[in-house]
Amino acid sequence: MLKTLISFCRFLLFWTLFGVFTRTAFVLYFKDNLRGVSAGEVLQAYLYGMRMDASAAGYIAVIPLLVFGIGWFFKKHIKPVWLRVYVYTVLFLIALIAIVNLNIFREWGTKVTYRVFANFFDAPKEGLASSSSSPIALSLSIGIGLLVTGALLSEYIIDYKFRKPSVPFIAKPLIFVVLFGLNLVVIRGGLQLAPMSQSNAYFSDKPILNQCALNTEWNLLQNTTESVQNPENPYLFMPADKAAALVDSMYAVKKDTTEMLLTTTRPNVVIFQLESFTADLIASLGGEKGDAPNFEQFIKQGVLFDSIYATSDRTDKGMIGIMSAFPSQALRTIVIDNARQEHLPALSSVFADEHYHTSYFYGGESEFMNFRAYLLSHHIKEIVDKQNFAAKEMNSKWGAHDDVLLKRNVQYLTGQQQPFFSYVQTLSNHEPFEVPVKPHFPGEDLPNKFRSTAYYTDASLKEYFDLAKKQPWYKNTLFVLIADHGHRLPLDHSEPYNPRKYHIPMLFFGDVIKPAYRGKHINKLGGQTDMAATLLAQLNIPHKQFKWSKNLLNPYSKPFAFFDWDNGMGFKTPQQAVTYDNAGKRISYVENRKLPQATIDSTLLYGKAFLQQVFTEYMKY
Numbered sequence: 001m002l003k004t005l006i007s008f009c010r011f012l013l014f015w016t017l018f019g020v021f022t023r024t025a026f027v028l029y030f031k032d033n034l035r036g037v038s039a040g041e042v043l044q045a046y047l048y049g050m051r052m053d054a055s056a057a058g059y060i061a062v063i064p065l066l067v068f069g070i071g072w073f074f075k076k077h078i079k080p081v082w083l084r085v086y087v088y089t090v091l092f093l094i095a096l097i098a099i100v101n102l103n104i105f106r107e108w109g110t111k112v113t114y115r116v117f118a119n120f121f122d123a124p125k126e127g128l129a130s131s132s133s134s135p136i137a138l139s140l141s142i143g144i145g146l147l148v149t150g151a152l153l154s155e156y157i158i159d160y161k162f163r164k165p166s167v168p169f170i171a172k173p174l175i176f177v178v179l180f181g182l183n184l185v186v187i188r189g190g191l192q193l194a195p196m197s198q199s200n201a202y203f204s205d206k207p208i209l210n211q212c213a214l215n216t217e218w219n220l221l222q223n224t225t226e227s228v229q230n231p232e233n234p235y236l237f238m239p240a241d242k243a244a245a246l247v248d249s250m251y252a253v254k255k256d257t258t259e260m261l262l263t264t265t266r267p268n269v270v271i272f273q274l275e276s277f278t279a280d281l282i283a284s285l286g287g288e289k290g291d292a293p294n295f296e297q298f299i300k301q302g303v304l305f306d307s308i309y310a311t312s313d314r315t316d317k318g319m320i321g322i323m324s325a326f327p328s329q330a331l332r333t334i335v336i337d338n339a340r341q342e343h344l345p346a347l348s349s350v351f352a353d354e355h356y357h358t359s360y361f362y363g364g365e366s367e368f369m370n371f372r373a374y375l376l377s378h379h380i381k382e383i384v385d386k387q388n389f390a391a392k393e394m395n396s397k398w399g400a401h402d403d404v405l406l407k408r409n410v411q412y413l414t415g416q417q418q419p420f421f422s423y424v425q426t427l428s429n430h431e432p433f434e435v436p437v438k439p440h441f442p443g444e445d446l447p448n449k450f451r452s453t454a455y456y457t458d459a460s461l462k463e464y465f466d467l468a469k470k471q472p473w474y475k476n477t478l479f480v481l482i483a484d485h486g487h488r489l490p491l492d493h494s495e496p497y498n499p500r501k502y503h504i505p506m507l508f509f510g511d512v513i514k515p516a517y518r519g520k521h522i523n524k525l526g527g528q529t530d531m532a533a534t535l536l537a538q539l540n541i542p543h544k545q546f547k548w549s550k551n552l553l554n555p556y557s558k559p560f561a562f563f564d565w566d567n568g569m570g571f572k573t574p575q576q577a578v579t580y581d582n583a584g585k586r587i588s589y590v591e592n593r594k595l596p597q598a599t600i601d602s603t604l605l606y607g608k609a610f611l612q613q614v615f616t617e618y619m620k621y
């Protein structure tokens with residue numbers, strides 16, 4: 001019995017120590033993010049994470065325990081080679097997850113989730129294209145290092161030669177139950193009432209330290225379990241009626257009116273969903289100068305909404321935010337769930353009802369993230385994607401670059417009867433950040449590659465409008481340019497809790513803009529979801545079905561923005577912005593700490609109410 005217990009403890013010890021090694025790889029990889037953090041604080045991350053490391057070890061021990069328990073009742077000895085194969089297989093998987101996590105965290109600022117692997121298996125080509133900007137050699141070196149270190153260490157700690165002890169048959173079930181019970185305690189993190197959760201690893205007001213403490217494999221297992229289960233609302237912060245009342249109060253207006261920007265209420269409408277076109281690229285939005293010089297010229301001729309925030313940080317959520325004006329659901333993405341997405345309202349459906357010809361243009365694969373099903377469910381009549389381009393035009397790892405796509409859109413619209421609605425999704429400003437021309441910004445560093453692809457998209461837009469101006473439909477067309485989400489580049493900040501990451505441009509542009517409004521900036525704070533109501537109000541089209549969208553040109557609408565990420569959210573008002581990490585149950589960011597605590601609490605309350613209500617509505621679809 002004692003020998004069995006010792007062998008079991010050695011197995012758990014090995015995997016707990018290996019968790020320390022993977023954490024060390026994370027700490028070293030993101031050492032720049034830890035500048036200003038003391039050695040003592042980093043040590044705390046190890047101490048707080050150890051309990052979760054042990055819990056992960058307990059999960060890994062389940063299969064060996066089952067094999068041991070079942071095999072113990074048979075006389076034939078199970079050769080130890082099976083355990084070695086199992087350990088090496090798990091080592092390989094953890095090393096793989098570790099290096100994927102390093103690159104995901106570098107881009108998104110959050111740990112790897114189930115969604116990453118689901119996306120890869122659904123669209124492997126797109127997944128490989130996205131990973132092309134990752135440092136392959138460094139990643140492989142880290143993975144191999146972890147694998148070799150783990151294999152060597154296992155020879156000293158794990159009892160591969162363990163044999164079943166000779167005990168009376170009647171004692172075997174008791175010993176097996178004791179071992180399994182102990183392992184269950186380890187998995188739960190102790191004998192306390194509540195089992196292990198992500199918040200057990202959170203200890204600091206510095207989010208990077210909490211991410212260091214969080215065991216990557218345990219977190220992935222937890223996220224996967226939540227993702228494959230039937231959804232229950234994980235964001236129940238308050239009574240349902242209170243959450244509903246708070247959300248409704250933010251959309252209540254004294255008068256349904258609007259400032260009219262357009263010379264017509266029935267223009268053609270072309271929406272450009274600009275890939276990763278963060279506000280950091282736009283000088284007029286406080287970004288860098290020279291990254292998108294043509295966009296600056298467009299601003300002088302259009303109406304810029306300069307305080308707009310994306311609903312989340314990925315394209316699938318951005319498309320729903322723009323087209324359906326439905327906020328991101330944090331842990332979920334409604335576009336992949338046909339039973340739910342079909343019930344969403346959509347601008348394309350509205351325009352189809354208004355007898356507009358509807359089309360969608362994308363240089364990549366329209367099946368990616370179930371986009372095609374969503375578009376067809378919402379009355380998009382014509383879909384033009386990579387299948388419609390010649391082989392010589394497929395000059396990007398994703399498909400056709402933006403200049404090819406945009407020229408095709410002009411050609412197509414010139415042959416269409418007016419009025420029309422066209423939704424154009426760009427792709428060049430996406431990993432691996434490659435262009436079919438000489439890069440405008442020299443060097444192979446990621447920030448400059450990102451600047452070059454943004455510059456290329458910007459130049460392609462200029463070429464598009466120069467060509468479109470020669471067409472008879474141009475003078476009666478409203479163009480809307482809006483990003484799908486922000487990005488960590490070019491300034492290399494990836495913290496999901498910082499509102500700056502979600503700041504994006506939204507521009508109304510075209511000859512249908514009244515001359516008096518050209519060059520005007522609309523300063524009202526709003527979200528990506530507000531584009532729908534703002535646009536439809538200009539066309540005198542009812543928009544009550546877009547309940548999560550407010551008209552930014554109604555002087556009575558309230559200024560605010562809501563955004564979220566994998567398991568957290570933020571709420572911003574003109575006075576304050578607060579973000580909240582739901583995993584750790586703590587505030588991650590406060591924009592103005594000089595304001596009273598009551599203001600912080602109130603802002604957070606509204607953010608929680610929004611997330612609760614968004615997920616509640618998601619479940620009802």
